[in-house]
Amino acid sequence: IEVNIFDKNNNLCLYANLTVDFSVAYKGTDNKTQTANFELPANATTKGSLCEKSSLLKLNFENGHSWSMNLTTDEKSYQANTITFSYNLNDTKLFPNASSQGNFYTSSMRTVTVNPDIKDVGIGTSYSCMSKDTIQSDTVNQTLWNVLIQAFVENNSTSKNGEFTSCIADLSTTTVAPTTHGTNSTTAAPVTNTTSIAPPTTTADTGAGCLLANFGLRIGLWRADEMNLEPNKTTASGSCKANSSELVLVSDSMTITLTFTNDTKKFHLSALNATGNTSFANTSLSLWEASLGSSYLCNKEQNYTITGLLTLFTFDLHVQPFGVNKNVFSTAHECSMDDINILIPIIVGAALAGLIVIVVIAYVIGRRKTHVGYQTL
Known part of the structure; x- marks a missing residue:
């Protein structure tokens, strides 16, 4: 999901593009533990999000579920202090046969709050984490990935194509160095x-x-x-x-x-x-x-x-x-690209042939002008 949050003056103040996968353990009507796996939907709304001295990214989806991230700043950098996930066990689509569905005496809502490792992100830059980062709690595992977040945006301009602070998992990703095979191979092209x-x-x-x-x-x-x-x-x-x-x-x-x-x-x-x-x-x-x-x-x-x-x-x-x-x-x-390389020698050859024809024509014309023949006395 990709969202833009604007402040009361309609200035862009928070940008987020991320994927969140949820794994929620709950007790079924048979008293056995069941697991619900689902993803933060792309059509989630941002009602409740705000930008003030601290920023709140809140994403709401059907049947009362919500996911939010609270971010604070010291004016030089910012960090995510908490992530709060609230879910409704009355949602029979996500939590079929849940035994904790609400009634007159109890609530079906559950809330978990965790502390993400997102900190020391410079003002004017984005936090980036393409790798999967799973945050665990007693009943809920939240996996964040393909994350790009910038809070406290200045001058309505994000750094999507500029400076980033990457998560540790991205920085530690190893890559395969280019190699060559064969005795006559001298380029760095892949095998x-x-x-x-x-x-x-x-x-x-x-x-x-x-x-x-x-x-x-x-x-x-x-x-x-x-x-x-x-x-x-x-x-x-x-x-x-x-x-x-x-x-x-x-x-x-x-x-x-x-x-x-x-x-x-x-x-x-x-x-x-x-x-x-x-x-x-x-x-x-x-x-x-x-x-x-x-x-x-x-x-x-x-x-x-x-x-x-x-x-x-x-x-x-x-x-x-x-x-x-x-x-x-x-x-x-x-x-x-290959066709152009084929055409180059053809064009050069045609140009040379044309030049030869011009030289021959010029020579014939010159011969005709110098040959005057015999004159009558």
Whole structure:
């Protein structure tokens, strides 16, 4: 959920973009402990949030549930003092068969307050934590992740693309250093992953692959070093259907799912999902397009912004997600970057040919002017 809180003068004073997962233990009507797992909904409202000497981010969702964070400042930095979660056991959708549902004598509301480790965040900067941070209490576990918060915003401007204070979990994340293989390799490009996915069991032609891919892949995560997918640490799998194919790459730190679709004439990469410490997804891509029956080829390095937090780099990309015959790539449709390189020698050759024609024409004209022949006496 992403929210903006404004003060009484309609100035932006608090920004938050975060995900919160809840795991709540409660007693059922059979006196056995049950667990409710749910997520802070994206349609939560901000009624009750305020910005004064201290700031309160309050998010309310259906049936009386609310989640709030109280933040204070010493004018140089700010911190989150408490997180308060109130939930209603009368909500039969989230807490079916709860024995503590309220009546005339008792309340169905429960409240837990915990102390998060968010402190010493400089004024004018944001607190960032992409990693999952679970805060435990007796009956409720709250897991915060993909967190970006800025309290006490100045001049209506946040630092979403500027300075951050990162949580310890993000700072301790390890990345894979780029490596090269082969005696004649001198670049820092990632090594190549080559995959040939076997067709699904429902296909009669079990001896041939249904998707071919050959590429170097590098992942760039927001506020983290770039990492390569190394072939000796990456496994490939997938599936193929008439109008969609899926390539799944699993490394030590991340799982990447590439989804290709076709409209019976052309195919393209339509979705990418990456999961690790955090999850990133874009289901409205239109990349690597080529005609059915052909493959897509791009030898040059390309980079794509998949989400605001994830960038994909490809090297020596060659992919064919449909119509593979005998495990061999079909005729390639080359990307525009490669097409330009092909055109350069053609243009140079055409220019030289044109120059030769001009020289020949000039020579012929010169010969005709100097040849005057015999004159009559």
